[in-house]
Amino acid sequence: MSITKPSLPKGTRDFSPQEMVKRNYIFDTIKTVFKKYGYAEIQTPSMENLATLTGKYGDEGDKLIFKILNSGDFLGKVDEQLLATKNSQLATSKISEKALRYDLTVPFARYVVMHQNDIAFPFKRFQVQPVWRADRPQKGRYREFYQCDADVVGSPSLLNEAEFVLIYHEALSNLGLKDFSIKINNRKILSGIAEMIGKPELIVDMTVAIDKLDKIGLDGVSKELLERGFTESDIEQLKPVILLDGSNVEKIESLKKVLANSAIGLKGIEEIETVFNYVSKLATHNPQPTTQLELDITLARGLNYYTGCIFEVKTNEVAMGSIGGGGRYDDLTGMFGLKDLTGVGISFGADRIYDVLEELNLFPETAAQGTQVLISNFDEAAELYALPVLQQLRTAGIATELYPSATKLKKQLGYADSKNIPFVVLIGAEEMQNGLLTLKDMKSGEQQQLDVASIIEKLT
RNA sequence: GUGGUUUUAGCUCAGUUGGUUAGAGCGCCUGAUUGUGGUUCAGGAGGUCGCCGGUUCGAGCCCGGUAUUCCACCCCA
Numbered sequence: 456m457s458i459t460k461p462s463l464p465k466g467t468r469d470f471s472p473q474e475m476v477k478r479n480y481i482f483d484t485i486k487t488v489f490k491k492y493g494y495a496e497i498q499t500p501s502m503e504n505l506a507t508l509t510g511k512y513g514d515e516g517d518k519l520i521f522k523i524l525n526s527g528d529f530l531g532k533v534d535e536q537l538l539a540t541k542n543s544q545l546a547t548s549k550i551s552e553k554a555l556r557y558d559l560t561v562p563f564a565r566y567v568v569m570h571q572n573d574i575a576f577p578f579k580r581f582q583v584q585p586v587w588r589a590d591r592p593q594k595g596r597y598r599e600f601y602q603c604d605a606d607v608v609g610s611p612s613l614l615n616e617a618e619f620v621l622i623y624h625e626a627l628s629n630l631g632l633k634d635f636s637i638k639i640n641n642r643k644i645l646s647g648i649a650e651m652i653g654k655p656e657l658i659v660d661m662t663v664a665i666d667k668l669d670k671i672g673l674d675g676v677s678k679e680l681l682e683r684g685f686t687e688s689d690i691e692q693l694k695p696v697i698l699l700d701g702s703n704v705e706k707i708e709s710l711k712k713v714l715a716n717s718a719i720g721l722k723g724i725e726e727i728e729t730v731f732n733y734v735s736k737l738a739t740h741n742p743q744p745t746t747q748l749e750l751d752i753t754l755a756r757g758l759n760y761y762t763g764c765i766f767e768v769k770t771n772e773v774a775m776g777s778i779g780g781g782g783r784y785d786d787l788t789g790m791f792g793l794k795d796l797t798g799v800g801i802s803f804g805a806d807r808i809y810d811v812l813e814e815l816n817l818f819p820e821t822a823a824q825g826t827q828v829l830i831s832n833f834d835e836a837a838e839l840y841a842l843p844v845l846q847q848l849r850t851a852g853i854a855t856e857l858y859p860s861a862t863k864l865k866k867q868l869g870y871a872d873s874k875n876i877p878f879v880v881l882i883g884a885e886e887m888q889n890g891l892l893t894l895k896d897m898k899s900g901e902q903q904q905l906d907v908a909s910i911i912e913k914l915t
Numbered sequence: 916g917u918g919g920u921u922u923u924a925g926c927u928c929a930g931u932u933g934g935u936u937a938g939a940g941c942g943c944c945u946g947a948u949u950g951u952g953g954u955u956c957a958g959g960a961g962g963u964c965g966c967c968g969g970u971u972c973g974a975g976c977c978c979g980g981u982a983u984u985c986c987a988c989c990c991c992a
Binding site: 460462463465513515516518519558586588590591592593594595596597600601602603663756776777778779780802803804805806807808831833863864865866867868869870871872873879881883884885893895897898900902 | 916917948949950951952953965966982983984985986987989990991992
């Protein structure tokens with residue numbers, strides 16, 4: 456076998472022990488909050504049938520799905536004429552029938568339909584697993600990354616939306632983030648606006664353009680709107696909506712006037728108001744979630760399937776894309792043949808949150824996470840003497856390791872030092888004789904003679 | 916998919932108009948200290964200059980291709 460130079464696929468990463476400690480801290484924090492709000496965990500396979508995924512994310516999305524080549528002589532079975540066309544898109548379904556999951560929502564919809572007879576609705580589930588996207592990596596963007604999703608199916612209540620605001624607030628606050636915005640919008644409001652200017656069919660183009668207001672400014676948005684089929688007079692009508700300013704209440708009042716003639720628009724406003732009311736009641740004892748919640752009608756994520764409220768979370772402390780998003784899709788499972796089942800969910804982008812916490816230095820001291828005690832190894836006799844001690848410490852719940860060979864003490868202490876192990880137990884001839892072991896505090900350098908029971912007492 | 920950028924020691928990076936033997940800091944190893952790390956001092960190991968090809972008497976440096984890093988666009992967590 457030839458030697459291969461080690462390398463990773465573009466956009467993927469190894470996670471070393473120190474990083475895993477931090478990643479698990481994020482996952483555990485988010486999962487704890489999910490559980491507290493009544494969500495139960497599930498997992499689904501990394502790969503799905505390609506047909507399960509295609510057509511769910513739009514044309515752009517389909518291109519970003521990682522396909523898995525069929526096994527065996529996959530080319531031999533393909534029609535010669537089809538191959539001759541060199542049409543990759545058409546050939547794909549012939550040579551690939553499986554793909555890596557692109558998000559957690561579509562696999563969840565599939566799961567719900569397949570297990571509908573076993574599920575008690577409303578069904579609240581959370582899921583923390585990697586997803587894969589074949590786009591170009593850049594800042595905060597990876598080809599393999601983890602999503603932490605919580606979704607409810609079978610409950611049209613806007614209380615769910617309101618609880619998601621609380622979940623976002625609680626999880627991100629627990630992670631140490633202070634200044635972040637939970638942006639909320641409603642597809643129905645966007646529909647109302649598109650309807651108002653008489654171009655309901657261009658709603659997606661409209662929202663994609665105004666979504667960029669932050670980035671390219673009003674002139675840029677106007678330019679893009681023109682390119683996407685809007686007229687100057689359309690833009691004049693849109694301007695007051697795009698530039699909507701003020702408090703949430705003020706924005707809602709303005710929108711009510713603008714959308715007075717749009718039934719669907721008013722419905723969207725009503726939904727938003729309901730969510731705001733629920734949130735303020737839920738947050739009676741802590742007004743923060745209310746102040747973090749911000750109506751932003753330029754928000755237009757995932758419009759391909761969202762039908763009601765749309766969420767996006769951004770930190771204001773670091774330049775980073777959104778660290779979370781979500782929304783309601785009235786017909787979540789319709790694509791798999793189960794009609795009239797509404798779903799609403801949110802997602803945390805764990806990898807981006809990691810980058811943000813790293814940049815803000817918000818990871819807690821995790822020294823206690825690793826090995827607590829290293830037992831030295833002087834020689835064969837000391838090693839044998841140490842074995843029961845090792846197990847006694849472990850039984851007491853202290854993470855302990857015995858240096859596995861009798862090398863120089865210098866080297867063993869250097870090992871403890873590089874692994875940030877706070878205590879070393881030294882066992883030599885003298886210690887074995889009188890049963891008092893030397894416990895060395897690596898930080899202060901102090902040493903004391905203690906029996907095993909005292910050591911355990913001191914470290915627990 | 917489009918545009919730009921990066922790649923030299925384990926890591927972070929210097930490297931002049933193309934010219935002998937490619938450097939630094941950190942890390943690593945050895946010793947000062949055969950039972951004491953993190954500080955100090957002395958010494959040492961470690962490089963196919965991403966890869967393939969071209970120009971040249973001569974390439975880390977110039978040219979072409981390719982991979983890769985990071986960034987922006989599209990889109991998105």
